Amino acid sequence: MTKSVYSIxxxxxxxxxxxxETENNKVTWIEGNQHLIGGALCAKGSAGPAMIADKERPQQPLIRDGARGSGRWKPVSWPTAYDYIADKLKKIKSEYGPESVVLSSRGGPWQGMYKSFIHAFGSPNYTNHDSTCGRNTHHSSLSLNGVGRKGFVYDIKNAKHLVLFGRNMFSSLRIAENLQTLDMLDNGGKLTYVDVRQTITGLKSTRFFQVRPGTDYALALGMIHEIIRREAYDSDFIDRYVTGFDELCYFVEQYTPAWAAKECGVREKAIKNFVDEVLEDMPKVIFHPGWNLSRYKDSFYAARALHILNILMGNIEQKGGLIIPKGPGDCGKKGINAIDIPKPDIKRGDGVGWKYKHFDKGPGLGHLFFPTMESEDPYPIKAWISMRNDPFSCMPDPKRQEQYFDKCDLLVSIDVHYSEFGWFSDIILPECTYLERDNGICVQKGPKPRFGRRQKALEPENDSKPSWEIFKNLADRLGMEDYFPFNSIEEYWKWQLEPTGYSVKDFEEKGFISLSDEVVMYDPEKLDGQFNTPSGKIEILSQKLDKAGLPSLKEYVSPLRPPKGMFRLVYGRSAVHTHGHTVNNPLLNELMPKNSLWINVKAANKLGIVHGDLVDVTSEDESYTGTVEANVVDYIHSEAVYMVHGFGREISRQTRCLHAGISDQKLMVNKLDDWDQAGGAINLCEVFVIVRRSVRNPKRRVEL
Amino acid sequence: MNKYMIYLNGKRCIGCHGCEVHCKANKNLPVGPQLCEIDHSVMVKIKSVPKTEFTFRSCYHCEEPFCAPICPTNAMIKREDGIVYIDQEKCIGCMACAGACPWTIPQLNPETGKAVKCDYCMDRVDAGLRPACVTKCTTHALKFVIMQEVV
Structure with missing residues (x-):
């Protein structure tokens, strides 16, 4: 029988x-929701069913049956697995206190349950992957606008000019955003792209700045200078909502377009022409403040500068600008019930909130648990539960991380796949794939807010469980059953929807519940109260940063040039892979089985490297080397080499991607401690590597 | 005259290779055969922005296909509307079609031991739908075009 379900x-x-669409528990068709994205789906989306059929994933709970990382596993039943974890957690709790347990997740709309689980257990230590992703952008927006990175959505469709600093959106593939951008371009809009290399996104641009790696901040400062010099900013907006503008004017005086052009390696005239263009199009100009900006030592300030450019444009709550996302309350509707157990009043193990007061306490900063593991100050960290988060894949130097994690008495991995962390852990709990599991109802804020729901399309193929069931069962065994007042997803959904007046039936027609037919906008002249800073204004001079002894307007410091024979390592993603999650998917692996090393043609010539040669890429301290093919290209800066993240995996049960390509994070030796004191994120691009033509290139054929 | 064609709007194509997987997922193909492909030209600077052209290729559904007459079991059939398809019941997997095709379009499905090629997802077309690659194109760059003779 054919069944059709809407999901996420x-x-x-x-x-x-x-x-x-499914038939006899097999997917026969999968597409994007016609009502929202016109059926569009990416390669990864279509490869979902191939993941279900893939037997190179954990198929039942596995307990380690050898040394950590040895890859020896014993299959066990779910009750045995739950008991194993609950017994260990109880023991750790009684010996070291509940706060010695950390839970990390991938973040997202369902993190409330995971966060509540660890809070109910008695630990304040919930964290996520964001210190290797959007933390700098998030904290920069908080310090300036008083709202985080998700405090704005971008009305790209109605914009006239979109400016992207290294945001390679056509490889990250947020389909709705991509459609908006292409629609904007079709309507004659402009796209300016800034990066150290040409990308798919740059291909679609109307202006491309190829900058020296690490100079984004300089280019943004040059742009600010020019707009202020011409007095072309939205002075009404600034008078009404912004403090510290005079100090900004004074600060940027030294950063002329001529200076920025020289620093970035672009033409001064191009910067000035760019400014001409944006001034013509303002306020319908969006400077995207960046996504994954855990890159350079000044990325936090680069993101602040990009937000300042938005402020100069006066584009907040303007059509074609930055829009404040609206929730159910803005539509006169009630929000859903959510499991939200408050954080226990104990110091966080990563120091956020007491040692580092200027950071968002929500998920803290994952990498700062490592020094605590070492020092046991303020207390030891003895267990780490990883919910679909893979510290070894997202943070630098997994070998070093292993030494830290080895101090723990319990390492749990809950994931659909084998993760690098899971492979090292003590127990793997296989979560069902997204097509086989239900998740809680989530609120999707935006100009037209809605409720969304992931609903299973299939019964699980393996002996795997949905996350709600896993956490519910663990909670029951730990005496926390009162915090999770439901026994089935139907009960959970019903409880979530109780205040709203809607029922799950209302999802059936379109897969979501629309809370407003019209775009909900605030009056741009009445935005007081929207900026949650100490002063209630957009603070160019941030009181919060000031208190932490950090400058709000930081002097620009030119990035180091790599020593001879070395390059700055820059990573990114491809449209066909989600980092390490998909590289073993049969259909996606077929499209891109390994990564390569992008290197500038002139730099390659000097090293005697031609396109397709094998090259050895070695960490700065020469302790780790990987070998890949060179992709010799014109359009990458000669100081940088680039690779797609997620490869170089060493999990023997993932045969397709085993040792395929090279891993950037393994080249980042000793870089766990190199993080941004102002933004909180790890400086993932402050890494140099040595590149040599590999001895593995055969000189001649000697075998028969 | 052929009734249909697939058109790629290169301005919207982002080379994400989604179409290739949409096709394989719909036809339930294993690793190996690939019935359509996206390719791109070498980058050249146009108005100081390095640009490339994306191209899409599946099967040309020739007016007079070489693959059809060479088939020893008459499994390769050209329909009235121009779609050239393989009758999987009749195909014996000899791959003579691939040899006859100037572009080696027909490929062996290692799971069934038979030839496969693009048939514009004719089961979908006959049901009033569009081919999988077009329906799910990430950026709505692919169009399924019904051609008309202009007098």
Whole structure:
């Protein structure tokens, strides 16, 4: 019998809306939700069913049956697995206190349950992957606008000019955003792209700045200077909502377009022409403040500068600008019930909130648990539960991380796949794939807010469980059953929807519940109260940063040039992979089985490297080397080499991607401690590597 | 005259290779055969922005296909509307079609031991739908075009 269900994709964390048709528990058709994205889906989305059939994933709970990382596993039943974890957690709790347990997740709309689980257990230590992703952008927006990175959505469709600093959106593939951008371009809009290399996104641009790696901040300062010099900013907006503008004017005086052009390696005239263009199009100009900006030592300030450019444009709550996302309350509707157990009043193990007061306490900063593991100050960290989060894949130097994690008495991995961390852990709990599991109802804020729901299309193929069931069962065994007042997903959904007046039936027609037919906008002249800073204004001079002894307007410091024979390592993603999650998917692996090393043609010539040669890429301290093919290209800066993240995996049960390509994070030796004191994120691009033509290139054929 | 064609709007194509997987997922193909492909030209600077052209290729559904007459079991059939398809019941997997095709379009499905090629998802077309690659194109760059003779 053919069944059709609306759901939410889970191949990456964009979570595009989908519709799935099945017959006899097999997917026969999968597409993007016609009502929201016109059926569009990416390669990863279509490869979802191939993941279900893939037997190179954990198929039942596994307990380690050898040394950590040895890859020896014993299959066990779910009750045995739950008991194993609950017994260990109880023991750790009684010996070291509940706060010695950390839970990390991938973030997203369902994190409330995971966070509540660890809070109910008695630990304040919930964290996520964001210190290797959007933390700098998030904190920069908080310090300036008083709202985080998600405090704005971008009305790209109605914009006239979109400016992207290294945001390679056509490889990250947020489908709705991509459609908006292409529609904007079709309507004659402009796209300016800034990066150290040409990307798919740059191909679609109307202006391309190829900058020296690490100079984004300089280019943004040059742009600010020029707009202020011409007095072309939105002075009404600034008078009404912004403090510290005079100090900004004084600060940027030294950063002329001529200076920025020289620093970035672009033409001064191009910067000035760019400014001409944006001034013509303002306020319908969006400077995207960046996504994954855990890159350079000044990325936090670069993101602040990009937000300042938005402020100069006066584009907040303007059509074609930055829009404040609206929730159910803005539509005169009630929000859903959510499991939200408050954080216990104990110091966080990563120091956020007491040692580092200027950071968002929500998920803290994952990498700062490592020094605590070492020092046991303020207390030891003895267990780490990883919910679909893979510290070894996202943070630098997994070998070093292993030494830290080895101090723990319990390492749990809950994931659909084998993760690098899971492979090292003590127990793997296989979560069902996104097509086989239900998740809680989520609120999707925006100009037209809605409720969304992931609904299973299939019964699980393996002996795997949905996350709500896993946490519910663990909670029951730990005496926390009162915090999770439901026994089935139907009960949970019903409880969530109780205040709203809606029922799950209301999802059936379109897969979501629309809370407003019209775009909900605030009056741009009445935005007081929207900026949650100490002064209630947009603070160019941030009181919060000031208190932390950090400058709000930081002097520009030119990035180091790599020593001879070395390059700055820059990573990114491809449209066909979600980092390490998909590289073993049969259909996606077929498209891109390994990564390569992008290197500038002139730099390659000097090293005697030609396109397709094998090259050895070695960490700065020469302790780790990987070998890949060179992709010799014109359009990458000669100081940088680039690779797609997620490869170089060493999990023997993932045969397709085993040792395929090279891993950037393994080249980042000793870089766990190199993080941004102002933004909190790890400086993932402050890494140099040595590149040599590999001895593995055969000189001649000697075998028969 | 052929009734249909697939058109790629290169301005919207982002080379994400989604179409290739949409096709394989719909036809339930294993690793190996690939019935459509996106390719791109070498980058050249146009108005100081390095640009490339994307191209889409599946099967040309020739007016007079070489693959059809060479088939020893008459499994390769050209329909009235121009779609050239393989009758999977009749195909014996000899791959003579691939040899006859100037572009080696027909490919072996290693799971069934038979030839496969693009048939514009004719089961979908006959049901009033569009081919999988077009329906699910990430950026709505692919169009399924019904051609008309202009007098």
């Amino acid at each position: 994709c889970g191949m990456c964390t964009v979570r595009c809306p989908i519709r799935v």
